[in-house]
Amino acid sequence: MASTLTKAQRLKNLNDLLSQFSSKVKQNNIKLPKFVKVVEVGPRDGLQNEATLLPAKDKIDLINRLSDSGLRTVETTSFVSPKWVPQMGDNMEVFAGIKKYPNVSYPCLVPNVKGLEQALKVGVKEIAVFGAASESFTQKNINCSIAESLERFRAVIEEAKKHNLLVRGYVSTVMGCPYQGDVDPEKVAEVSKILYDMGCYEISLGDTIGIGTPEKTDKMLTAVKKQVPVDKLAAHFHDTFDKAISNILVALEHGVSVVDSSIAGLGGCPYAKKQAGNVCTENVVYTLQTLGIETGVDLLKLKQIGSDITTKLKRDNMCLLE
Numbered sequence: 001m002a003s004t005l006t007k008a009q010r011l012k013n014l015n016d017l018l019s020q021f022s023s024k025v026k027q028n029n030i031k032l033p034k035f036v037k038v039v040e041v042g043p044r045d046g047l048q049n050e051a052t053l054l055p056a057k058d059k060i061d062l063i064n065r066l067s068d069s070g071l072r073t074v075e076t077t078s079f080v081s082p083k084w085v086p087q088m089g090d091n092m093e094v095f096a097g098i099k100k101y102p103n104v105s106y107p108c109l110v111p112n113v114k115g116l117e118q119a120l121k122v123g124v125k126e127i128a129v130f131g132a133a134s135e136s137f138t139q140k141n142i143n144c145s146i147a148e149s150l151e152r153f154r155a156v157i158e159e160a161k162k163h164n165l166l167v168r169g170y171v172s173t174v175m176g177c178p179y180q181g182d183v184d185p186e187k188v189a190e191v192s193k194i195l196y197d198m199g200c201y202e203i204s205l206g207d208t209i210g211i212g213t214p215e216k217t218d219k220m221l222t223a224v225k226k227q228v229p230v231d232k233l234a235a236h237f238h239d240t241f242d243k244a245i246s247n248i249l250v251a252l253e254h255g256v257s258v259v260d261s262s263i264a265g266l267g268g269c270p271y272a273k274k275q276a277g278n279v280c281t282e283n284v285v286y287t288l289q290t291l292g293i294e295t296g297v298d299l300l301k302l303k304q305i306g307s308d309i310t311t312k313l314k315r316d317n318m319c320l321l322e
């Protein structure tokens with residue numbers, strides 16, 4: 001859902017928001033994280049929703065350039081059924097083709113043991129299982145109930161650990177579901193805890209359709225933090241209604257120090273139709289830098305990558321910076 005405001009107006013709004021937030025932090029002596037890990041999800045979450053199939057060589061080039069920008073995690077692809085998500089059908093070729101930068105992790109989504117077996121064949125070292133706090137979304141996304149999905153993940157995680165793989169856990173629809181509407185923060189907390197207890201080293205909280213607000217973010221994180229330590233949580237917010245950055249600021253106040261984002265704001269979800277993409281990485285890095293939070297990322301490089309990939313895909317670039 002495109003904003004009706006111009007980019008210049010949106011940048012001004014962002015700068016106003018950051019200046020108000022900085023004053024609040026100062027006045028209330030709020031401790032923000034000194035360093036935030038930015039998890040780039042564009043090559044997977046971004047591209048999975050693009051109608052035009054991007055050739056594997058272009059995905060490989062995108063991932064290599066992102067790895068060279070200082071990002072420490074670049075989600076690479078997913079080992080899901082190509083009938084369900086055709087854009088990820090070249091998963092093995094893409095993973096095998098990328099340069100593996102020594103300081104960069106390349107997690108890949110895996111829904112079941114079949115996906116894990118494929119991932120292991122090409123030497124994947126980190127996987128992500130992906131559940132949700134909504135029954136209907138789980139059914140539409142991975143064709144099973146929440147309980148069944150968790151049993152599948154248990155098997156995947158046990159097998160992954162035998163191969164010394166790191167496992168990240170996603171929980172989708174943490175602030176609302178495209179099919180069933182409201183989602184109880186306690187349900188988000190429950191699914192997060194189960195995945196954490198199963199051995200996920202980090203739980204990424206997905207506002208899949210971008211309907212979060214600062215108030216909802218606060219309630220959701222208050223519930224989840226009672227079950228999972230805050231340093232094991234990541235914010236994975238979509239920007240449908242231009243609220244992702246405001247919600248990220250709330251997450252930072254809560255002590256969350258991992259933020260997922262997508263280069264140029266590519267993305268969405270094939271099972272949450274007509275929603276805008278993930279929050280844009282360039283805007284997130286700009287936000288963090290403005291607040292004096294380190295990311296280790298070269299913003300100029302990111303801007304060039306975002307410009308090149310959106311030109312190639314002939315789609316809007318959500319980066320607000322000139």
Ligand SMILES: CC(C)(COP(=O)([O-])OP(=O)([O-])OC[C@H]1O[C@@H](n2cnc3c(N)ncnc32)[C@H](O)[C@@H]1OP(=O)([O-])[O-])[C@@H](O)C(=O)NCCC(=O)NCCSC(=O)C[C@@](C)(O)CC(=O)[O-]
Nearest residue numbers: 079080081084111114115130141142143170172173206208
């Ligand atoms: C999970 C399944 C596979 C269940 O799909 P199913 O149809 O219930 O599975 P099945 O076990 O009955 O198998 C059906 C066919 O798929 C094959 N198959 C089975 N598993 C695999 C696999 N791993 N890789 C490749 N092929 C597979 C299997 O071999 C069989 O092939 P056939 O005999 O018909 O030729 C399916 O529903 C699926 O692939 N879903 C994909 C969902 C997806 O990728 N969604 C987007 C990611 S989630 C997301 O974006 C949200 C997130 C993470 O970003 C956070 C947020 O924003 O909220």
